[in-house]
Amino acid sequence: MELGPEIEASLRTIDISNTLQEAKKPEEIILREVSRCGYSEDATFAIKLALEEAMTNAVKHGNGNDRTKRITVRYSISPEQAVILVRDQGEGFDPDGVPDPTEPSRLSLPSGRGIMLMRAYMTHIAFRAGGSEVCLIKRNE
Amino acid sequence: MYVSDRPLSVQVTLRGEALICRLVGSATMDACDLLNEQLARIAQQAPKLLVLDLSDLQFICSLGLGSIVAAYLRAKRYGGKFILAAPLPAVAEMLELTKLTVLFPVSQSVEEALGA
Numbered sequence: 332m333e334l335g336p337e338i339e340a341s342l343r344t345i346d347i348s349n350t351l352q353e354a355k356k357p358e359e360i361i362l363r364e365v366s367r368c369g370y371s372e373d374a375t376f377a378i379k380l381a382l383e384e385a386m387t388n389a390v391k392h393g394n395g396n397d398r399t400k401r402i403t404v405r406y407s408i409s410p411e412q413a414v415i416l417v418r419d420q421g422e423g424f425d426p427d428g429v430p431d432p433t434e435p436s437r438l439s440l441p442s443g444r445g446i447m448l449m450r451a452y453m454t455h456i457a458f459r460a461g462g463s464e465v466c467l468i469k470r471n472e
Numbered sequence: 473m474y475v476s477d478r479p480l481s482v483q484v485t486l487r488g489e490a491l492i493c494r495l496v497g498s499a500t501m502d503a504c505d506l507l508n509e510q511l512a513r514i515a516q517q518a519p520k521l522l523v524l525d526l527s528d529l530q531f532i533c534s535l536g537l538g539s540i541v542a543a544y545l546r547a548k549r550y551g552g553k554f555i556l557a558a559p560l561p562a563v564a565e566m567l568e569l570t571k572l573t574v575l576f577p578v579s580q581s582v583e584e585a586l587g588a
Binding site: 351432 | 535570
């Protein structure tokens with residue numbers, strides 16, 4: 332998925348170490364931008380949720396909880412849309428191979444709901460770089 | 473204006489044979505290890521009925537949902553009853569979307585859960 336030169340040029344970058352505590356920093360910054368741009372409460376909730384899921388996946392699955400690895404977050408928030416890219420240093424994965432967590436046999440598993448939630452709450456999501464980067468887009472509607 | 477998360481806290485009260493566990497604040501990714509530990513400690517008391525009161529839970533991520541599923545599985549293992557109560561609309565929507573409402577009952581209020 333191509334973002335287009337205008338969006339690419341407007342992206343800001345935050346580089347963090349691979350912990351869930353550190354992962355809160357870009358979230359705070361991005362949500363303040365979202366608030367400044369006048370997004371609704373529902374849209375803000377959706378962005379926060381998708382970002383938490385993307386960061387959790389990056390820390391735990393992509394980077395395998397390895398504290399020597401890094402996560403790069405790039406974002407562009409405008410009054411029209413929020414574009415957020417989260418990239419880890421893992422080997423990637425096949426998003427189509429992730430099972431549906433709402434299948435009856437999987438309901439009682441404690442994990443595996445992150446990608447489904449990102450898809451449900453964002454306007455658009457795409458995996459890039461072989462699955463080591465997720466692109467989240469939320470239109471301000 | 474964006475308001476930062478209220479830190480998650482867990483308040484526990486005993487009502488007869490029921491244990492009510494009230495989750496307050498936001499179950500964010502960095503808070504869920506602690507939530508899981510606290511719910512595991514509560515399960516050691518093996519209450520006959522465990523009610524998770526979600527009336528003041530503003531946000532929950534998938535790790536938090538996982539902690540709730542784990543609490544349900546622990547209760548099931550020791551033969552206890554497990555009910556979620558009074559989720560706020562955004563959290564209720566997530567429970568519906570993930571079909572966790574198929575796994576365990578969700579009551580409108582704590583009182584309704586206690587009467588179940």
